[in-house]
Structures are given as C-alpha cells and as structure tokens.
Amino acid sequence: MNRDPQDLAAAVRRLPRRVPPGLDARWRQAAEASGAVEVAYQSFETPVGRLLAARTRAGLVRLAYVDAGVEPILAELAGQLSPNLMEIPTQLAEVRRQLDAYARGRRQRFDLPCDWQLIRGFAARVLGSTAAIAYGQVRTYAAVAAAAGAGGAARAAGNALAGNPIAIVIPCHRVVRTGGGLGGYAGGLDRKRFLLDLEGAGRRRGDPVARDPHRD
Amino acid sequence: MAADLTPAAGPAFPHVMEAVPFPRFYAAHRAAVYRFLVAAVGAQGAEDCFQETFLAALRGYPRLRDHRNLRGWILTIAARKVVDHHRRRSRLHRQMEAEERTARARLAAGAPPAELADEALWARVRALPPRQRTALTLRVVGDLSYAAIAAATGTSSAAARQNVHLALRRLRQEIGE
Known part of the structure; x- marks a missing residue:
C-alpha cells in the first residue's frame, strides 16, 4: 500500500554514501571549540612502544601502553570518565615533549599536572x-x-x-x-x-x- | 567488555560501564546523518545541519543512558535541525536560489539526467508539509521504524505511518505516477 514511487527509491539509492571531504575536519574544529569534549587523547610512538595519553581539564589522567589497539582503552575511558573523548594532539603536545626528552635521557622528572580521579x-x-x-x-x-x-x-x-x-x-x-x-x-x-x-x-x-x- | 583481572597483564577496572566512545559513535553514523540531511535540506544546507546535529549530540551524549538505539537518537536530533533549518525562511530562499543556479549550471554542463531528476524530486520532498517531510525522510532515507519516527517527532506510530502515506500519495500525484 505504501509503495514508494520508483523515482524516490532510486533517488535514495543515489544519495551520497560518504560525507564530503573536509567535513570531518570542520566538525572536529567545531567540536573542539564547543567545550563539550571532556577528554582529549592522542596515541603516539615512543622508544618504549606506542602509548596513548589522555587528559581532562585537570591534567594527565591516563598514559597507557597500546598493545591491542586504542579502541579497548577508549572504551574503558568512556565508561570511567566520559564518552566525550576526542583526539586533539595539541592538548597532548607537552606530555609528548616531556616523554620524548625522558626517553632520550634528557629529563629526570615530569612536570605535568595529573588528574588522579582514576586512582582511589x-x-x-x-x-x-x-x-x-x-x-x-x-x-x-x-x-x-x-x-x-x-x-x-x-x-x-x-x-x-x-x-x-x-x-x-x-x-x-x-x-x-x-x-x-x-x-x-x-x-x-x-x-x-x-x-x-x-x-x-x-x-x-x-x-x-x-x-x-x-x-x- | 572483558576486563582482564590478571595484575601483570594490564590495569583492571572491573567497574567499567558499557559506553560507546563518541568518536566511534560519530564514525558509525556520520554517513547516514549526512544522507538524511542531503535529502531533507539539500547539499547546500546539509553541512551546517550536520555540524549542528553532531554538536547537539556531543552536548547531550554524556547524559544519554541508553546506547541501544543511537541511530534513532541521532536522526531525531537531525530531524529537529532540519525543522530549524526550514524555519529560517530567508536563508532557505537564498539556498533554493543557489540550488536552482547549481542545477541550471549542471544542466548546461551536461550533468546526468538522473541527478537533475533527483534534485527536482528532493525539492518536492522538501516542499511537503513539515510533518510529512520529516516522517518520509526518516522512513525512506533514515530507515527508521514507525515507532522510532513516532518517538522522534512526538506522535504515535499510527500518525507517523499516516504522514508517510500522505507524503507518498502527494508525491505520486505530483510526479504523475
């Protein structure tokens, strides 16, 4: 009874299957500027292997070894802290810089604010x-x-x-x-x-x- | 989620809840939302509506308790943004003019007739009465059930079904099928 007009079904099939290039990047900018992101993270290579660093507004909340991909760690953080995670490399730049210096033997103590909310x-x-x-x-x-x-x-x-x-x-x-x-x-x-x-x-x-x- | 409780194997957090991280949610639904928006407001307005939809979703996401019907939830938000979009009359007019210019330019450039026919069809869909337009696009593009459409639009399943039915009948009359 509710037969779609043929044209409509065909037009639905021809709708874009992907978002246009650049839309993701613009969305990330808008999200970052919105202040609704609770946890910024980044995954990066170091001499001790791939790490994932995550921070809240209070400071570094997680520094984990990435052995089975980032997804399990993100899922864990989503449950523990907030599902509003986003990869924002600029917010982890200082963590990365100090870790890099440490790994080269040029830094002996970390000067990073830490968020201890996962430690009770x-x-x-x-x-x-x-x-x-x-x-x-x-x-x-x-x-x-x-x-x-x-x-x-x-x-x-x-x-x-x-x-x-x-x-x-x-x-x-x-x-x-x-x-x-x-x-x-x-x-x-x-x-x-x-x-x-x-x-x-x-x-x-x-x-x-x-x-x-x-x-x- | 399988929490590994072996101390040497990794941090154990047995109190972890099931929650879909936002990036995974976004990646899973962005294409469907975009398709829905292109149908409902056209390519010109779809990007703005897309941003508004996912920003609203980001703000509401931490309070969302039930993650079982995320597709229905995000399309509900998108449908609201479509309503807002169509309410902004002056902007809509500018957009329609732009779409018309685009269509003429593409016709002149020899665009495939199917694309032009699609654009004409979506213009008719957008010109439907708002309730019919929302119900129809959620049904045929968003692939939502009548119950989900009812939840999204604050009506009954029967009313959602009726709106889709009326929309299709009207389109059929206009297209002359």
Missing part, C-alpha cells in the same frame, strides 16, 4: 608513595606497601601498581622485588627493564635489576 583508596596511597621514588632509584613492593601504611601487604601493593593508570609518569616501574627480581609490569617486563636501564637504576644500586628476574 589504597591504590592512591601506594601510587602516591611510588610517585616519590626518584629517577634511577628502585624500591621493593614491601617498602612501598609499608610507606602506604600497609606493612606486609606487598602483594596488594603489587596489584595497585599493576592498575597504575598513568604509567611512566607515576613510576611504578621503579618498584621491584625484595632480593632483586624485577617483579611484574603491566606493560611487560621488557619495558620495565628498558625503563630501569634508561634511568641507570641497575648500575647505581649494586645491580638488583640486572639479575635473573625469576630467581626470587
């Missing part, structure tokens, strides 16, 4: 004490747990460190096992070793790092 409770105490470990130094899981007011909770401290949302900048790679083992690392042990070598951590401290990580 016990994890906040553990990562707070971890943030105080200086460049090139290491501390044990037990020591970090004790500093967080939970002596003997080394394993719980390890879990909190594994959930560090701001890798590298909150230097969870500087926490190792009692006895010299590397322990774990969310980005993989190769990266942990790379970062500690970069910082010269092993050479300066009786070499607890270069030893066999599986020994303890």
